[in-house]
Amino acid sequence: MNYQQTSIRHSALGWVKKSIDDNLSEIKADIKLYIEEDNPPLLDSIKERLGVIRGVLMMVEHYGAAMLAEEMLSLCEFISEHKKDKSDQSLEVLLRAVLQLPDYLEHIQSGNRDIPIAILPLLNDIRAVRNQDLFSEKLLFLPDLSMHSDGAEAESIDARSNQASKMLAKKLRPIYQYGLVNIIQEKSIEDNLRRLEKVCETLEERSFSEQVARIWWIIGALLESISRQQLELGVSIKSLLAKVDALFRVILIIGEGGLLQRQPVDLIKNFLFYIAQPECDGPKTQAIKTAYRLEQFLPSEASRSKVLDNIASPNQALLKTVAEAMKVDIETVKSTLEVYVNGDLSNLDLLKDVPKELHIISDTLAMIGLGQQRQLIESQILSVKTILDGDFTGSEEKLLSMAAELL
Numbered sequence: 001m002n003y004q005q006t007s008i009r010h011s012a013l014g015w016v017k018k019s020i021d022d023n024l025s026e027i028k029a030d031i032k033l034y035i036e037e038d039n040p041p042l043l044d045s046i047k048e049r050l051g052v053i054r055g056v057l058m059m060v061e062h063y064g065a066a067m068l069a070e071e072m073l074s075l076c077e078f079i080s081e082h083k084k085d086k087s088d089q090s091l092e093v094l095l096r097a098v099l100q101l102p103d104y105l106e107h108i109q110s111g112n113r114d115i116p117i118a119i120l121p122l123l124n125d126i127r128a129v130r131n132q133d134l135f136s137e138k139l140l141f142l143p144d145l146s147m148h149s150d151g152a153e154a155e156s157i158d159a160r161s162n163q164a165s166k167m168l169a170k171k172l173r174p175i176y177q178y179g180l181v182n183i184i185q186e187k188s189i190e191d192n193l194r195r196l197e198k199v200c201e202t203l204e205e206r207s208f209s210e211q212v213a214r215i216w217w218i219i220g221a222l223l224e225s226i227s228r229q230q231l232e233l234g235v236s237i238k239s240l241l242a243k244v245d246a247l248f249r250v251i252l253i254i255g256e257g258g259l260l261q262r263q264p265v266d267l268i269k270n271f272l273f274y275i276a277q278p279e280c281d282g283p284k285t286q287a288i289k290t291a292y293r294l295e296q297f298l299p300s301e302a303s304r305s306k307v308l309d310n311i312a313s314p315n316q317a318l319l320k321t322v323a324e325a326m327k328v329d330i331e332t333v334k335s336t337l338e339v340y341v342n343g344d345l346s347n348l349d350l351l352k353d354v355p356k357e358l359h360i361i362s363d364t365l366a367m368i369g370l371g372q373q374r375q376l377i378e379s380q381i382l383s384v385k386t387i388l389d390g391d392f393t394g395s396e397e398k399l400l401s402m403a404a405e406l407l
Contacts, residue, residue, distance in 0.1 A: 012060040063371020064114040124236040162255035169251040221284040
């Protein structure tokens with residue numbers, strides 16, 4: 001994108017900014033009224049206004065901001081469907097998003113690129129309250145996790161050690177759960193963070209495998225950063241800490257050897273993403289940043305700002321990195337489409353995972369500011385969903401076209 005195109009888009013945003021701000025003010029008032037009165041029709045009004053904002057942002061081609069509006073709309077629908085009460089965190093996150101969207105638009109108006117990496121913590125919180133994958137699980141943060149390969153060292157844990165790990169997990173899990181519940185409810189947070197840190201330190205010290213010990217080391221480092229107030233204890237972080245309970249469950253059922261063969265790579269990646277933030281500099285965190293070379297995969301805030309502010313369009317190095325990262329996902333989708341087209345078109349089970357796989361690609365493109373390319377993928381998602389809903393008209397042509405576009 002050249003300077004003239006960027007200037008036109010910034011001017012277009014200026015023309016519609018007041019309308020967006022007015023709608024956001026109405027949404028803010030409706031949310032507060034909904035919290036007070038629990039009036040469901042107010043949610044319909046909020047959804048309608050968010051739809052308008054998203055449409056306007058799409059029209060002026062600010063796709064990153066439009067994605068935030070889209071996530072807010074999905075959150076509003078989630079609240080409506082699940083009838084969340086006024087104390088639920090989803091309403092708090094929605095209100096925070098309403099307050100932050102104008103700031104993000106002003107950030108763009110001041111000459112910065114429309115790249116949603118700047119609002120990643122907010123986007124992750126929106127995803128977390130809807131029980132969706134976090135954006136840090138996607139393809140933008142790519143640390144080397146080869147040391148956590150499944151099945152490695154499994155034979156080194158004998159039956160006696162495996163049983164000992166089960167007993168230790170049985171003893172420590174209630175302590176972890178007690179501390180976690182209090183943290184989620186924001187009761188004695190400092191004391192309960194120390195409680196969780198102690199549990200993780202004990203599990204790290206008494207693990208029989210280096211790889212499993214590393215998992216507890218990583219979790220402990222995140223807790224260290226929260227205790228040092230270097231990470232905000234938001235919805236995303238609480239969600240990650242809650243997912244640790246699944247590790248206890250695995251050990252209780254099949255022991256440490258079972259966890260070693262089923263290492264939670266996505267969970268590890270999410271923990272490392274937050275540990276990698278430049279604000280985090282505790283002893284454990286620094287050691288992990290060095291061990292996993294995290295600064296190589298997530299540069300400092302100053303470096304990121306300099307890169308994002310100075311490029312007029314994604315450079316070739318960045319595009320190459322993203323292309324390599326998405327290669328597996330694209331190949332998976334292409335292969336699925338080819339099998340479906342060349343087989344029985346009534347076998348819709350082959351396509352059921354395609355929308356989710358395409359969403360991963362779409363989210364990644366949005367994160368680096370490739371909004372137009374993201375729109376192409378989003379249109380493909382709609383096409384697949386149409387086919388899954390039973391509309392077979394021209395489906396073979398559509399899928400062949402989609403495969404060609406992915407190439």
